[in-house]
Amino acid sequence: MLIIQDLEQIVRKVLPTDPSFRSVRQEELDNAIHKARQEALAHSSDEFLLSLMSLLALPGNGHTRLIPNDAISVLPLRFVTIGCAVRLVDAASDFSEAIGGELLSINGVPLREIERATETFLAGTQQRKRVIGPILFVWPSALQRLGITSGSDMIEYRVSNESGQISELLLNAENVVLGSTFYPRNEHGKADASWSPETFVSIKDFGQLGLLMVLPSFFDTSDTDLSNEISEAAGFVRSRPGAPLLIDVRGNTGGSFLQTLPLIDAISEGSEERKVGLLVDKFTFSAAIVFVAILKYRIGERLALIGEEMGDGLTFFAEGGIIDLCSSGACVRYSTAFHDWAGGRIDLTTPSEIAEEIVPVGKLRLDRRFVAHSDDIVSQDQFCRDVLESLTT
Structure with a gap:
């Protein structure tokens, strides 16, 4: 073809x-x-x-x-934007010692200059561009199109570790792997590109301090698992009507917010003294943003937004679907419906079931900036304890 x-x-x-x-x-x-x-x-x-x-x-x-992930070949390096820094989070074994380092330049061209050059290929907010942009840094054809390489066989990456030591990674442009090996279709920011959630809801009880609830995804191919787990979580929340909640939707790229409404109802119906913390990041997208928006509208000042700006704003086009391009092997994500959770507006493209839920949230401002730099469970637990304690003081 x-x-x-x-x-x-x-x-x-x-x-x-x-x-x-x-x-x-x-x-x-x-x-x-x-x-x-x-x-x-x-x-x-x-x-x-x-x-x-x-x-x-x-x-x-x-x-x-x-x-383009399934249609292109990339160098065996996985870069992810953490905060505003682009870091190497996975790599072929030859370059594993540089994992964790910050990308400074490619072929001597500073990263910020490269990021500016990629603007015309990327859509959405600055945060979304930071999420989906790194695949361009390891796609040899893209680097050539951007003027970073001239088609030569070798490409040099300069990476700095926490102590400032510089590593120079020299890669042959011919030694490539399938793009989706290191870059998933829905970029979640985890070091393991193949990561997928084991459960839709996980709850950790910190006793009198409150509850941690992790919601890693709202995509459910079974059509029942998400609803069932949300229902169970809603019941658990109702059993602790005054307990502070810390809800983590970092890395949640979306799915169906409609299936999460019972949990929002349960949280909203709790004690008027209940405080809620919401952890978000640039990998929080689509239905996960809507979840945040509705909960903020429902409980107002009792919700504290913690983390960094999310991957999209509150006004966008979504729904639609994905079209596979048979000749090239790439796919297209397209939209069909208007969403405006800032002003509460709808138009003729907004599905009725979504139009019924749209509310005017205004702006979602962060109450506390935080970017995680560690996957250490002990560190995460202590952070959760600190946040839960801060909600009640």
Whole structure:
């Protein structure tokens, strides 16, 4: 099959369907389509995919994007943005000693300069760009397109550890692996790219201090497991109506917020003295953001938002689905529905079941900034104890 058929699929099925493209000038859209068509006719697969990334980034809607991970080859390094620093969190065994280090430059080009050059390929908020951008740093074709490499065989990464010691990682551009080996479709920020949650809800009881509730995902392919676990969690919360809660939705990339409403109800119906802490980060997306927004609307000042800015704002286009591009092997995430949890607005694209729940939250401001740098369980437990204690003082 010819890769130009992938472009035709996008032009026919995505552009007329996705309402976020209404904000794009027709001339700008036509130019991007023309560029992608040229790359397709030149049979340049990677250049074609990069052109599609730029095309789908035009609306600036983070939910609408090309996901190239299964169609490209990357160098065996996993970079993740932690805070504002890009860190090496996994790598082929030859480079394992540098894991944990901060990326400074590629082929002598400072990272911040590279990040600016990637802007046209990425859509959404600055936080979302920090989440999905690192795959471009290890995709040889992208580095060449950005002017970081000239097609030479070797690529040099400079990485600094906590003590400031610099490591120079020299990789052959030909020694690559499938992109999804190190970069999952839904980037969760964990060191292990293949990570998936073992459960939808886990609860740890800290006695009089309160409860820790971890909600790692709202994606449920079974259609029953999430609802069942949410129902059990809601019952447990009702059994402790005054206990402070610390809820962790870091790394939760979304799913169905509708299935989480019973838990929101249970929390809201508790004692008016109950305080709730919510841990969020840049890997908190979509339905997880809506969960935060509704809970904030329900309990107001009793909720403390802790962490860093989430991966999206409160106004966006979502729903839709994913289209697999058969010729290139990439896929497209497209949107069909308008969400405005800031102003509480809907339009004709907003599904009725979502429109019924939309509330005007205004802005979600952090009450306390925090970025985790350790997976150590003891450190995490102490942090949770400190936060729970702070909720009651």
